[in-house]
Amino acid sequence: MQVKKPGQRPQVITLKAVAQHLGLTPGTVSAVLNDSPSARSIPQETKNRIRAAATELNYRPNFFARTLRNKRTYTIGVIAEEIGDSYSSPIISGLEQYLRNRDYFFLTVVHRHDPVLLSRYSQLLSERGVEGIITVDTTVQEAPMLPTVAIAGHKKLKGVTNIVLDHERAAVLALNHLKELHHERIAFMRGNPVSSDAKDRWDAICRVAGQIGLTIDPELTVQIDTDDPTPMLGYPFTKQLLARHKPFTAIFAYNDMSAIGAIRALQEQGLRVPQDVSVLGFDDIPGAAFHSPSLTTVRQPLNRMGEVAAQTLLDRIEGKKEYPSEIAIEPELVVRESTANARGSC
Amino acid sequence: MQVKKPGQRPQVITLKAVAQHLGLTPGTVSAVLNDSPSARSIPQETKNRIRAAATELNYRPNFFARTLRNKRTYTIGVIAEEIGDSYSSPIISGLEQYLRNRDYFFLTVVHRHDPVLLSRYSQLLSERGVEGIITVDTTVQEAPMLPTVAIAGHKKLKGVTNIVLDHERAAVLALNHLKELHHERIAFMRGNPVSSDAKDRWDAICRVAGQIGLTIDPELTVQIDTDDPTPMLGYPFTKQLLARHKPFTAIFAYNDMSAIGAIRALQEQGLRVPQDVSVLGFDDIPGAAFHSPSLTTVRQPLNRMGEVAAQTLLDRIEGKKEYPSEIAIEPELVVRESTANARGSC
DNA sequence: GAGCTGAATTAAATCGATTTAAGAGGTTAT
DNA sequence: ATAACCTCTTAAATCGATTTAATTCAGCTC
Numbered sequence: 001m002q003v004k005k006p007g008q009r010p011q012v013i014t015l016k017a018v019a020q021h022l023g024l025t026p027g028t029v030s031a032v033l034n035d036s037p038s039a040r041s042i043p044q045e046t047k048n049r050i051r052a053a054a055t056e057l058n059y060r061p062n063f064f065a066r067t068l069r070n071k072r073t074y075t076i077g078v079i080a081e082e083i084g085d086s087y088s089s090p091i092i093s094g095l096e097q098y099l100r101n102r103d104y105f106f107l108t109v110v111h112r113h114d115p116v117l118l119s120r121y122s123q124l125l126s127e128r129g130v131e132g133i134i135t136v137d138t139t140v141q142e143a144p145m146l147p148t149v150a151i152a153g154h155k156k157l158k159g160v161t162n163i164v165l166d167h168e169r170a171a172v173l174a175l176n177h178l179k180e181l182h183h184e185r186i187a188f189m190r191g192n193p194v195s196s197d198a199k200d201r202w203d204a205i206c207r208v209a210g211q212i213g214l215t216i217d218p219e220l221t222v223q224i225d226t227d228d229p230t231p232m233l234g235y236p237f238t239k240q241l242l243a244r245h246k247p248f249t250a251i252f253a254y255n256d257m258s259a260i261g262a263i264r265a266l267q268e269q270g271l272r273v274p275q276d277v278s279v280l281g282f283d284d285i286p287g288a289a290f291h292s293p294s295l296t297t298v299r300q301p302l303n304r305m306g307e308v309a310a311q312t313l314l315d316r317i318e319g320k321k322e323y324p325s326e327i328a329i330e331p332e333l334v335v336r337e338s339t340a341n342a343r344g345s346c
Numbered sequence: 347m348q349v350k351k352p353g354q355r356p357q358v359i360t361l362k363a364v365a366q367h368l369g370l371t372p373g374t375v376s377a378v379l380n381d382s383p384s385a386r387s388i389p390q391e392t393k394n395r396i397r398a399a400a401t402e403l404n405y406r407p408n409f410f411a412r413t414l415r416n417k418r419t420y421t422i423g424v425i426a427e428e429i430g431d432s433y434s435s436p437i438i439s440g441l442e443q444y445l446r447n448r449d450y451f452f453l454t455v456v457h458r459h460d461p462v463l464l465s466r467y468s469q470l471l472s473e474r475g476v477e478g479i480i481t482v483d484t485t486v487q488e489a490p491m492l493p494t495v496a497i498a499g500h501k502k503l504k505g506v507t508n509i510v511l512d513h514e515r516a517a518v519l520a521l522n523h524l525k526e527l528h529h530e531r532i533a534f535m536r537g538n539p540v541s542s543d544a545k546d547r548w549d550a551i552c553r554v555a556g557q558i559g560l561t562i563d564p565e566l567t568v569q570i571d572t573d574d575p576t577p578m579l580g581y582p583f584t585k586q587l588l589a590r591h592k593p594f595t596a597i598f599a600y601n602d603m604s605a606i607g608a609i610r611a612l613q614e615q616g617l618r619v620p621q622d623v624s625v626l627g628f629d630d631i632p633g634a635a636f637h638s639p640s641l642t643t644v645r646q647p648l649n650r651m652g653e654v655a656a657q658t659l660l661d662r663i664e665g666k667k668e669y670p671s672e673i674a675i676e677p678e679l680v681v682r683e684s685t686a687n688a689r690g691s692c
Numbered sequence: 693g694a695g696c697t698g699a700a701t702t703a704a705a706t707c708g709a710t711t712t713a714a715g716a717g718g719t720t721a722t
Numbered sequence: 723a724t725a726a727c728c729t730c731t732t733a734a735a736t737c738g739a740t741t742t743a744a745t746t747c748a749g750c751t752c
Contacts, residue, residue, distance in 0.1 A: 015739055025702050030740055038741070041699050060473055064413045065738035068707045073410075075453075084439030084649070086432070086632070093430030096456050105453045105474060107421075110442050127406055128451060231636035260636045267638065286432070287633045290577035290606045292613065303430070361709055371732050376710055384711070387729050411708035414737045 013059045022053050029054070033061075067129060076313060077125035077146075078108045079118070080136040081194075085229035086257065086285040087302065088136050091151055094306025095134060102314055106130075111138065113194050113227065122146075132313045139196050147316045147323075149309045152196045156325055161316075163309050165197070166328040167204035170298045173333040174252060174280055175208055177296070182342040183250040183278060187220040187241055189234065189262070191254040192227055198254070201282075205252070219246050224254055234258025238265035249277060249342040256281035256288045256297055263293070263338065274340035284334055293337035305329055359405045368399050375400070379407075413475060422659060423471035423492075424454045425464070426482040427540075431575035432603065432631040433648065434482050437497055440652025441480060448660055452476075457484065459540050459573065468492075478659045485542050493662045493669075495655045498542045502671055507662075509655050511543070512674040513550035516644045519679040520598060520626055521554055523642070528688040529596040529624060533566040533587055535580065535608070537600040538573055544600070547628075551598070565592050570600055580604025584611035595623060595688040602627035602634045602643055609639070609684065620686035630680055639683035651675055 019026045024046075031039040032050045039047070053059075067073050078095065080088050092108070099106055107128060111117040122133060122144060132147040140150055143158045153162040178186055188205065191198030209216050222237040234253055238261065241251075251266075253259035259281035263273050271277050273293055281288060284299035308327060316323050365372045370392075377385040378396045385393070399405075413419050424441065426434050438454070445452055453474060457463040468479060468490060478493040486496055489504045499508040524532055534551065537544030555562050568583040580599055584607065587597075597612075599605035605627035609619050617623050619639055627634060630645035654673060662669050 012738095014737095026739070027703080027741075028701060034740080036741080041701090043700075046700080062414070062738050063473055063475060064410045064419075065707090066740080067410045068408070068414055068709095068738080069740050071707085082439065083442060084436040089435035090430040093428065093456065096429060096454060100455065105455075105470075107451045108442060108454060109446065109451075110439065124451075127409055129409060230632040235636075257632075260633065264636055264638065286576040286603075287606065287637075290581075290610055291633075292610065292638055358708095360707095372709070373711075373733080374731060380710080382711080387731090389730075392730085408708050411737090412710080414708080414739095415710050417737085 012062075013057045015059070015061065018050075018053055018057055018059050021057065022049060024050070033059075073129040073131055074103060075105045075107060075128070075130050076310075076317075077122070077128070077130035077133045078106050078136065079121055079125070079133060079138055080108065080110050081113060081138050082229065083108060083110050086287070087255070087283065090286075090302040091136050091306040091309075094303035095310045096306075097303075098307045098310035099314070102310075104310075104314065106134075131317045134309050134313055137196050147313060149313045151305055151309050154196060154200050160325070161312050161323050162326045163305050163312070164200070164326060164328055165300050165305075165331050167197070167201045167331075168208065170201070170282070170331040171204040171208035172212075173331060174282075174298050175205070175212055175214055177333055177335065177339065178250050178252070178278065178280065179212060179214060181250075181278065181339060184214070184342070185217070185220065185248040185250075186214065187222070187248040187251045188216060189237060189251065189254045189258055190221060190223045192224045194227060195254075201254075217246070219244060220248050224258060229257070231257050231261035231264065234261030235265050236261075238262040242266075242269055250280065250339070251277060252280045254282060256283045256285045256295055259295055259297070259338070260287075260291055263291075274338050275343060278339035278342070280339055288334075289336065291338075295334075296336045296339040297334050299332040299334050301329060301332075358408075359403045361405070361407065364396075364399055364403055364405050367403065368395060370396070379405075419475040419477055420449060421451045421453060421474070421476050422656075422663075423468070423474070423476035423479045424452050424482065425467055425471070425479060425484055426454065426456050427459060427484050428575065429454060429456050432633070433601070433629065436648040437482050437652040437655075440649035441656045442652075443649075444653045444656035445660070448656075450656075450660065452480075477663045480655050480659055483542050493659060495659045497651055497655050500542060500546050506671070507658050507669050508672045509651050509658070510546070510672060510674055511646050511651075511677050513543070513547045513677075514554065516547070516628070516677040517550040517554035518558075519677060520628075520644050521551070521558055521560055523679055523681065523685065524596050524598070524624065524626065525558060525560060527596075527624065527685060530560070530688070531563070531566065531594040531596075532560065533568070533594040533597045534562060535583060535597065535600045535604055536567060536569045538570045540573060541600075547600075563592070565590060566594050570604060575603070577603050577607035577610065580607030581611050582607075584608040588612075588615055596626065596685070597623060598626045598628075600628060602629045602631045602641055605641055605643070605684070606633075606637055609637075620684050621689060624685035624688070626685055634680075635682065637684075641680075642682045642685040643680050645678040645680050647675060647678075 015026045015029055019029045029050050032042060032047050033054060082088050107125060109121040111121060126146060135150045137152050140153060140160060148160045149163060150160055151163045190202050206216060222241050224237055251262050253262050259279050263279050266273055266277050273279050281295040281297035284297045288295040288297050361372045361375055365375045375396050378388060378393050379400055428434050453471060455467040457467060472492060481496045483498050486499060486503060486506060494506045495509060496506055497509045536548050552562060568587050570583055597608050599608050605625050609625050612619055612623050619625050627641040627643035630643045634641040634643050
């Protein structure tokens with residue numbers, strides 16, 4: 001039901017109106033305002049008149065009419081797992097920043113791990129004319145029709161550029177740090193498989209552990225299988241771990257949220273962090289530096305990952321033929337208070 | 347520059363194509379598919395044929411052609427101060443949830459307190475055909491052309507519905523809690539004026555303090571004048587406060603982020619929270635429960651505020667004539683570990 | 693002065709869907 | 723038998739901009 005408040009959008013100035021005002025044709029005005037090749041032979045004098053009139057009347061071309069002809073929408077679609085958590089939101093903020101600078105808009109949809117929504121959404125977005133898609137922490141299953149950039153995407157697909165953290169490097173940074181602190185019995189938290197980084201991060205950890213001579217004890221490994229944006233992500237699994245009564249001196253959590261949950265679980269058990277157990281996080285979320293103890297963590301430059309994704313996608317949309325199937329982003333180890341020298345067992 | 351990858355969007359099926367396939371006219375097919383009144387006299391048999399063909403050919407009406415006629419975009423604009431922080435992102439998540447259920451999309455722009463962008467953005471969004479606008483933590487200055495809902499908006503304007511927390515109630519909850527714990531020398535952090543809640547929250551605190559017999563000491567009041575999404579929002583101002591050497595037993599921070607920063611500053615000074623100083627936050631961000639000490643805070647149901655905003659706006663867009671100029675949301679006091687009985691001075 | 697060239701502009705087709713006025717063909721009432 | 727009325731369908735206008743083909747009018751040449 002069309003609701004038209006009277007006087008809401010005052011008389012809209014169309015191209016025709018501008019042309020009439022000038023005693024010219026819409027075609028002429030259009031040509032001039034778009035600097036199209038057919039405006040070649042129009043004298044400067046007329047061009048000036050047209051431009052002046054457009055400004056004076058505050059002419060704004062109708063976006064939909066224009067799109068109908070041109071097939072350009074300057075809009076991209078963002079498909080995220082969630083938008084309100086500390087992982088996705090800085091990424092989206094980064095995206096936004098870059099897109100707006102290049103005068104693109106974006107439509108956001110959130111699937112919250114519902115596989116049905118996921119496929120329907122890319123359909124819907126494409127009906128809305130998005131020229132490309134950026135996914136965030138979302139597993140793309142089949143080669144998409146539109147140019148796509150997948151943040152934390154790990155499946156190699158035609159037409160998709162994956163923006164991934166260099167997990168190998170992250171593992172090296174993290175494990176070497178723990179090794180230098182003489183930790184040998186290290187507990188690990190594996191991410192929920194719905195988190196698209198979970199597998200790669202774990203594989204990298206296993207590989208690097210082997211290389212630097214650390215053994216991973218399955219009994220000191222817990223698998224996260226909930227999907228919570230709060231530290232509850234780590235709390236119960238650390239309890240689980242403690243219940244096994246297998247001593248360890250450090251935990252490498254799946255991310256900062258789960259690290260914070262882990263610390264709480266440890267403290268409730270009377271264990272001090274880092275004196276008794278060191279805790280290592282991942283991500284470096286805004287709160288990490290101010291938690292007490294502040295978190296030692298592997299920083300993912302989330303904001304920047306968003307920017308890089310946006311840039312890669314726009315370059316492709318605007319004509320770049322060749323595109324990388326993967327762009328690796330360098331992590332960084334941020335040493336704070338939650339890790340310390342291994343003291344003894346616990 | 348239009349880039350058309352061959353075979354990217356395969357042959358698009360237009361209304362004309364469907365009509366041709368059936369040996370009918372676009373007009374007929376359109377009427378049937380839209381159940382328009384002019385399809386009254388079309389026999390059921392034909393209607394079935396048309397619907398079947400549309401499904402079979404997977405016909406998808408062109409959104410832009412349709413919008414050009416109908417003037418409906420089923421899109422709204424979201425103007426936020428930021429999108430990556432713990433205040434805005436749950437709100438936007440709530441918005442998204444509601445909008446998607448009613449089949450609306452949204453375009454997001456972030457102004458990061460740049461007043462020039464702010465006015466340009468509402469212009470741009472309206473050119474993109476948004477049917478209404480939701481602002482988040484953004485001060486709207488003049489009555490907008492489009493139906494608008496302002497989350498944490500405080501200026502009464504024609505055409506705008508403000509979604510506000512009941513700050514009076516929040517102040518009652520918070521101050522009574524502190525009073526019951528026998529706190530008398532309470533320090534306060536005033537929010538940065540760019541935060542649209544800052545003034546109202548402060549005014550409510552002053553009013554309520556008077557009512558329940560608490561005095562607010564200007565020397566125990568600090569004004570936040572930075573705009574940081576991290577706990578750095580509170581840290582330096584607490585240092586400032588401590589430098590005044592004026593004793594106090596509790597701090598009511600501007601929000602959880604600043605509360606966390608405050609705790610850190612206190613701890614560095616050798617003060618224990620809550621034994622020496624109680625700290626009261628605001629918002630109840632995801633990390634609040636897991637900070638150590640966990641934060642006592644006034645919860646704002648951010649997610650829900652997003653939902654309410656979306657609902658209010660869509661109802662208006664879809665024809666509701668009368669709309670409230672303000673909707674108050676009830677806060678809730680969440681008591682955790684960061685507040686305790688007042689011990690003595692510090 | 694017929695023909696040509698080029699500058700300046702216009703008319704008309706197009707994008708894809710919606711909507712209104714207008715037929716065509718058949719049946720019923722007067 | 724002619725108007726009056728249905729029923730079913732179509733043609734054409736419209737939304738607002740872009741683009742291609744066509745047109746007008748100078749000025750110039752031979």
